[in-house]
Amino acid sequence: MAKIKPNPSLVSKDNPEWTDEDFARAKPLAEVLPELAAVAKKVGRPKSENPKVPVSLRLDPDVLEAYKKTGQGWQVRINEVLRAGMPKL
Secondary structure: OOOOOOOHHHOOOOOOOOOHHHHHHOOOHHHHOHHHHHHHOOOOOOOOOOOOOOOOOOOOHHHHHHHHHOOOOHHHHHHHHHHHOOOOO
């Protein structure tokens, strides 16, 4: 793989570009700072108590187009219409 020459204006004297030797000496985060690695794994959206279920649904093209034209959130609006028409069991 061809090496990319660094832009000299972006190279810091305090944080020089890593050499092959630097990469060879590097250790995984979990080995060096396990408590930080544990926190890093928790990044992201919290789990929903009531997650949505992915489905495949065939809609007429004009219906889909009409909802998409309403802008962002069109899937939520379809869900609301389906909920309003949901059979009472």
